[in-house]
Amino acid sequence: MKQTVGFALCGSFCTYRKTIDALRALAEDYTVIPIFSEAGYTVDTRFGTAADFRDEVEAICGAKALHTLAEVEPFGPKKLLDLLIVAPCTGNTLGKLANGIADSPVTFACKAHLRNARPIVLAISTNDGLSASAENIGKLLNRKHYYFVPFGQDSPTGKPYSLVADMNLLSVTAAAALRGEQVQPLLLK
Numbered sequence: 001m002k003q004t005v006g007f008a009l010c011g012s013f014c015t016y017r018k019t020i021d022a023l024r025a026l027a028e029d030y031t032v033i034p035i036f037s038e039a040g041y042t043v044d045t046r047f048g049t050a051a052d053f054r055d056e057v058e059a060i061c062g063a064k065a066l067h068t069l070a071e072v073e074p075f076g077p078k079k080l081l082d083l084l085i086v087a088p089c090t091g092n093t094l095g096k097l098a099n100g101i102a103d104s105p106v107t108f109a110c111k112a113h114l115r116n117a118r119p120i121v122l123a124i125s126t127n128d129g130l131s132a133s134a135e136n137i138g139k140l141l142n143r144k145h146y147y148f149v150p151f152g153q154d155s156p157t158g159k160p161y162s163l164v165a166d167m168n169l170l171s172v173t174a175a176a177a178l179r180g181e182q183v184q185p186l187l188l189k
Helices: 013-029 038-042 050-061 069-075 091-098 105-114 134-141 167-178
Strands: 004-009 031-036 083-089 120-126 146-148 151-153 163-165
Touching: 004 013, 004 050, 004 105, 013 031, 013 050, 013 083, 013 120, 013 167, 031 038, 031 050, 031 105, 038 050, 069 105, 083 091, 083 105, 083 163, 083 167, 091 105, 091 120, 091 134, 105 120, 120 167, 134 146, 146 167, 163 167
Parallel strands: 004 031, 004 083, 083 120, 120 146
Antiparallel strands: 120 163, 151 163
C-alpha cells in the first residue's frame, strides 16, 4: 500500500512548472492529497490561471484540491498523512511556520500534521531568503520534523537575497524525510 503525502502549494507562481513536474514524479510512488494556499487557489498570474493549475494538480493526484481550514483540520486527529510537503514554500509561509501561526490552509495543515510528530518537507522559494526570511529558515532548521529540499541562490547577481529549492531533489528529500534524515548537502552552489 502506498504511503500518503500531502502536497501543499503556496504562491510562488514562477516555480509552479518545476513544482508540478516534481509532483508528477511523486504521484507515481505515493498517494498524494493536493492542498492550495488561498493565493495558489485563487490568483491568476502571468504564469497561468489558478483554475488551470488546480485542474492539472487534481488530474495528477486524482483528488480534489483542499483549500480551506476545515478541509485540512482532520490531518491531525485522523492521522491522514505520512508526510506533508510544502512546495513552493514562500517566505510568508516560512515566517508563519517559524512563529507558530496557523491561519491558512497550508500552515494549518502543517500544525495538524505535526501533532502526530510526522515529517514536513519544505521546498523554499523566496526572494528574501538571505535577508528577512533567513531567521525563519534558521528556526525551522533547528526544529524536529522539518526537512528541507536542498536550495541555493537562483540569481546571485540579479536577486542576491533570493533562494529556491532544487525541485529535482524533491522525491529524494521526501524519501529521506520519511526515514527521519535530511538530504545533504543542504546548500547548493
